[in-house]
Amino acid sequence: MRIPLKIGDAFVYGFAVVLVIISFAGMYLMGAKSDRRHVVIEMDKREIYSIEIHEGMEPVELRVDAGDGRYNEVVVMNGEVRIEEANCPDQLCVKSGAIRSSGQTIVCLPHKLVVRITGAGGEPSDVDDIAH
Amino acid sequence: MKRYIAKACPMALAICLLFLPILQGCAINEVREHSKNLFALNTWINIRIYAGREGPKIIDSAVRRIEEIERRMSVTIKDSDVSRINDNAGIQPVKVHEDTFKVIEKALEYAKLSKGAFDITVYPIVQLWGITTEHPRVPTDEEIREKLKFVDYQKVILNEDEGTVYLQEKGMGIDLGAIAKGYAADEVVRVLREEGVQHALINMGGNVIVVGNKPNGQPWRIGIQDPRSDGVQQHIAVVEAVNESVVSSGDYERYIKDVYQKTGVRYHHIFDPATGYPANQGLMATTVVAENSADADALSTIVFVMGAEKGLGLVEQIGNAEALAVTVDKKIYTTKGFDRRLTVTNEEYEIVP
Incomplete structure (x- = not known):
């Protein structure tokens, strides 16, 4: 028994195969993307920077302006991020030191600044959060 | 007839294949982490939930609830x-x-x-x-x-x-700062549960409350802040929590820094209503674990003001929470049995049975 393959049939099969490949590729790429770590900097609920981080990256220095001359200097390097300097009254953000694992945050309450790490990777933190 | 079936089979297969990724996309309404930070109730709040596509919407309704409470209770x-x-x-x-x-x-x-x-x-x-x-x-x-x-x-x-x-008297005033955050956390949990969220962690300016266990089935691991780490996020002990709130109070977060630097006296923000001075019962920090965050919030202040012995005694007597108190000489006192739930992670500190 022979089934004649018409041009139209071949086109439909070909189209289906291409779609399948594109869909799987898309899913793979999206999935892979969320594995990378990003430093996300938010000022008063607005995301103002998102920087991919990894070991051996070029250092990035950012001066985040909180208005009225208030600022935080954020340094992103070597797969970690810290606040180098700030003119907030409590200096808690500077004292927080460097963070490098997904889920960790640095907060500057007076300037409404949040620096956090998203994505997977980094050494996993040994706790899910800290009560303070 | 046979010819049609033979032809239809690969065709059907192709169509199935075509829909496979799309179907997977639908089925994938994959439960993943959604997180949001906000400033409200005079503090920083982080809401982390595990949900599908509806996650951001659920978080928004939780945020609206927080903002409502803030509008009503902020001084x-x-x-x-x-x-x-x-x-x-x-x-x-x-x-x-x-x-x-x-x-x-x-x-x-x-x-x-x-x-x-x-x-x-x-x-x-x-x-x-x-x-x-x-x-x-x-x-x-x-x-x-x-x-x-x-x-x-x-x-x-x-x-x-x-x-x-x-x-009753002119000159009086109230401040709900020692309990409103706890109430707000409980309300957030209520909203999340109504929306069917099974796993979540909320941090309300240091008050932690968890919904369920972690998505991997393990209990949440909550660190207890080192009261003398000078602001660095470090813990002295870890407690595992499921459907509970963990709240700490202490002399280390808000105090008059320049007076401390000059005299070594820490004038902090938790006042003893009997004296009008910052509570001074030989404690650096207290932590309370309870089902409700409002209870944990109030009790952590109470233990701090009353001191280890009386405060922990009261918590045992009320019976709705577990608590610990960290003394200035780095000893950790606990309510009965709570020591068994703790893992000390800083060797300078020691649990006193």
Whole structure:
């Protein structure tokens, strides 16, 4: 028994195969993307920077302006991020030191600044959060 | 006929293949982490939930609930229920929202249980010191005596039928700062559960509350802040939690820094309503674990003000929570049995049975 393959049939099969490949590729790429770590900097609920981080990256220095001359200097390097300097009254953000694992945050309450790490990777933190 | 079937088979297969990724995309409404930070209730709040596509919407409804509570209970918002109560001290009862009424009712319950160690009418003292403002100062004994006259929770009159709150004397004021965050956390949990969220972690300015266990089935691991790490996020112990709230209070977050640097005396933000001075019972920090965050919030303050022995004794007596107290010589006292739930992670600290 022979089934004649018409041009139209071949086109439909070909189209289906291409779609399948594109869909799987898309899913793979999206999935892979969320594995990378990003430093996300938010000022008063607005995301103002998102920087991919990894070991051996070029250092990035950012001066985040909180208005009225208030600022935080954020340094992103070597797969970690810290606040180098700030003119907030409590200096808690500077004292927080460097963070490098997904889920960790640095907060500057007076300037409404949040620096956090998203994505997977980094050494996993040994706790899910800290009560303070 | 046969020809058609033979032809239809690969065709059907192709169509199935075509839909496979799309189907997977649908089925994938994959449960993943959604996280949001916000500033409210004079602090930083992080909400982390595990949900599908509807995650951001669920978080938004939780945020709206927090903002509602803030509008009603903040002392820094001029027309909040609390500000109106304070403005009408000694003048007239003020009708308030059910949220505010419930929180004040609970606060007064804890005031009675703790014989005034927990007292929302300590607000005139809080204002006098201004620890959380940009210009804190150490007041004179005379000034403190003057303001202490207005500290008395028994002069807060609730009228349940009318839904009103009245402060009997002019000069009185209340501040719900030691319990409102806990209430807000409980309300967030309620919203999340109503939306079917099974796993979540909320951090309300250091008060942690967890919904369920972690998505991998393990309990949440919550660190207890090192009170002497100078702001660095480090823990002295870890407690595992499921459907619970973990709240710490201490002398380490807000205190008058320049006085501390000069004299070594820590004037911090948790006041003893009996003296008008920052509580001084030899403790650096307390932590309470309870099912409700409002209870944990109030009790962590109570233990800090009453001291290890009396405070932990009261927690055992009430029976709705577990607690620990960290003394200035780095010893950790706990309520009965709570030591077994703790893993000490800093060897300078030691659990005293």
